């Protein structure tokens with residue numbers, strides 16, 4: 529099952545810079561592990577924003593929820609999920 533996910537990140541100024549850097553490093557490692565596993569299929573930066581559009585390939589809503597809620601930046605994100613279905617005119 530494919531899902532388009534929009535992640536908007538806001539780390540408050542009250543989080544010390546060192547702690548923010550550590551969370552971002554863990555986020556990077558976790559996201560790259562999921563990309564290597566074929567779960568996080570696309571990861572694109574939104575131009576001019578601390579946000580991304582991603583495509584996830586997972587077995588269920590529950591698996592997607594687990595993956596997203598384990599993101600180190602999860603407490604600092606507003607996430608929007610759009611389930612994707614096959615388009616009848618798509619050739620791939």
Ligand SMILES: O=C(O)C[C@H]1C=CC(=O)O1
Pocket residue numbers: 535537555556557559571578579580601
């Ligand atoms: O930078 C972001 O968009 C947030 C998040 C997604 C992957 C990652 O490494 O950080």
